[in-house]
Amino acid sequence: MSIKHATIVGAGVAGLTTALSLAAKGISSDVIEQAPQLGEVGAGLQLSPNATRVLAALGVLADVERHWLEPRSIRLASGLDLRSLADLPAGEFARRRWGSPYGVLHRSTLQQALLRAVLSAPLCKLHLGRRIDGVGADALGHVTGRRPDLVVGADGAWSVARDAISGAPAVSFSGNIAWRFTVSAAEAPSFLSRGGVTAHLGPRAHLVSYPLKEINGFNLVAIAAGARSDESWALQADAARRSMLLDQFSGWHRDIRRVLSDADSPTFWPLYQASDGQWQNGRDTVLVGDAAHAMMPFSAQGAAMAIEDAFSLAHHVSRTTLPQALAHFEAERKARAARVKARGEFNRFAYHARGPVRFARDIVLALRSPESIAADLDWLYGHKIGD
Numbered sequence: 001m002s003i004k005h006a007t008i009v010g011a012g013v014a015g016l017t018t019a020l021s022l023a024a025k026g027i028s029s030d031v032i033e034q035a036p037q038l039g040e041v042g043a044g045l046q047l048s049p050n051a052t053r054v055l056a057a058l059g060v061l062a063d064v065e066r067h068w069l070e071p072r073s074i075r076l077a078s079g080l081d082l083r084s085l086a087d088l089p090a091g092e093f094a095r096r097r098w099g100s101p102y103g104v105l106h107r108s109t110l111q112q113a114l115l116r117a118v119l120s121a122p123l124c125k126l127h128l129g130r131r132i133d134g135v136g137a138d139a140l141g142h143v144t145g146r147r148p149d150l151v152v153g154a155d156g157a158w159s160v161a162r163d164a165i166s167g168a169p170a171v172s173f174s175g176n177i178a179w180r181f182t183v184s185a186a187e188a189p190s191f192l193s194r195g196g197v198t199a200h201l202g203p204r205a206h207l208v209s210y211p212l213k214e215i216n217g218f219n220l221v222a223i224a225a226g227a228r229s230d231e232s233w234a235l236q237a238d239a240a241r242r243s244m245l246l247d248q249f250s251g252w253h254r255d256i257r258r259v260l261s262d263a264d265s266p267t268f269w270p271l272y273q274a275s276d277g278q279w280q281n282g283r284d285t286v287l288v289g290d291a292a293h294a295m296m297p298f299s300a301q302g303a304a305m306a307i308e309d310a311f312s313l314a315h316h317v318s319r320t321t322l323p324q325a326l327a328h329f330e331a332e333r334k335a336r337a338a339r340v341k342a343r344g345e346f347n348r349f350a351y352h353a354r355g356p357v358r359f360a361r362d363i364v365l366a367l368r369s370p371e372s373i374a375a376d377l378d379w380l381y382g383h384k385i386g387d
């Protein structure tokens with residue numbers, strides 16, 4: 001083993017999972033988080049089998065499963081007439097095919113489960129309410145009182161840890177906006193499926209919906225082109241942003257437009273993505289999660305990639321000395337993240353298709369069996385770290 005102790009900046013999914021993954025290899029860590037407490041950012045999250053496999057290995061999955069739902073299927077449907085276009089079975093099928101479950105849950109459910117595990121791990125120490133403006137030894141030592149062997153930047157899309165890595169990725173606005181809101185089960189229109197995840201597709205936009213057990217309701221995410229405001233997430237959608245939302249879904253089925261216009265307190269999320277770049281400095285600093293590869297949510301894999309990064313980093317640093325371990329980590333994870341991003345780009349093209357491309361898409365989808373759709377995802381959901 002090359003290292004004994006790490007300092008991790010950020011206690012999101014990436015940071016907390018990194019602390020647990022390192023602890024599982026006998027490596028201690030300090031986790032520094034700017035927020036005074038870990039609250040619930042955002043709303044729902046889909047967790048695919050490639051991520052739940054890691055959570056199971058870290059002993060966190062059972063806690064999460066108590067609160068989540070396993071969708072029976074993941075369906076693509078028309079946003080114009082609500083017709084079903086394709087169905088990927090999930091539930092027991094996912095467990096059998098990919099060896100681990102597919103679940104939908106509130107984001108805070110995952111974060112709280114990870115937090116409980118970190119707080120009960122003797123090798124992990126959490127420092128809340130401490131914002132870091134740079135990852136130099138003095139700034140980190142000021143908080144933790146010690147010098148780490150490894151610094152992990154798990155500080156999200158607007159990472160400051162990137163400044164320590166020459167040629168690190170830069171983030172830019174993607175030209176797409178997500179509007180997120182929830183609807184209670186009592187008020188939910190009938191097109192919202194209680195049995196699974198549905199992506200309604202339409203020209204230049206799509207709407208993802210799924211039930212959340214924790215709130216006895218539904219999580220909805222509408223994604224469309226839009227203009228950015230600040231470098232921030234989770235802004236309240238004012239009147240102008242609401243009317244932008246309805247403009248983007250004009251021509252959609254009336255039930256969908258109604259749910260969008262009635263949405264209670266939607267939040268407005270400009271979507272940012274990271275460019276290619278260096279993820280490590282060749283010595284002792286490395287990026288994980290959105291800090292390394294913030295991506296569009298078109299394949300619902302950002303948190304899953306953060307979870308995979310964490311487990312992979314611990315795997316490499318426990319096997320070999322540091323500079324080499326970081327190089328191996330970067331090579332392996334960049335290839336994986338690039339493939340997932342490319343899949344997301346393909347989904348963006350297919351989901352938002354218009355005119356003849358949309359007709360062709362619908363015909364191709366109608367011809368595909370659930371088995372062939374599942375086979376197409378084996379590389380993604382069946383992935384095992386350390387194989």
Ligand SMILES: Cc1cc2nc3c(=O)[nH]c(=O)nc-3n(C[C@H](O)[C@H](O)[C@H](O)COP(=O)(O)OP(=O)(O)OC[C@H]3O[C@@H](n4cnc5c(N)ncnc54)[C@H](O)[C@@H]3O)c2cc1C
Binds near residue numbers: 035304
């Ligand atoms: C609309 C939408 C839907 C999504 N749906 C899914 C989905 O269904 N499935 C999925 O897998 N992914 C999904 N994602 C992606 C996923 O949410 C992110 O990829 C994931 O949360 C990234 O985790 P992270 O820990 O890398 O970053 P973050 O969650 O951003 O965590 C970074 C942490 O670092 C802290 N921090 C930042 N700067 C500092 C500093 N200077 N000092 C100290 N602390 C700092 C922050 O406070 C924060 O706690 C979605 C994203 C969006 C926008």
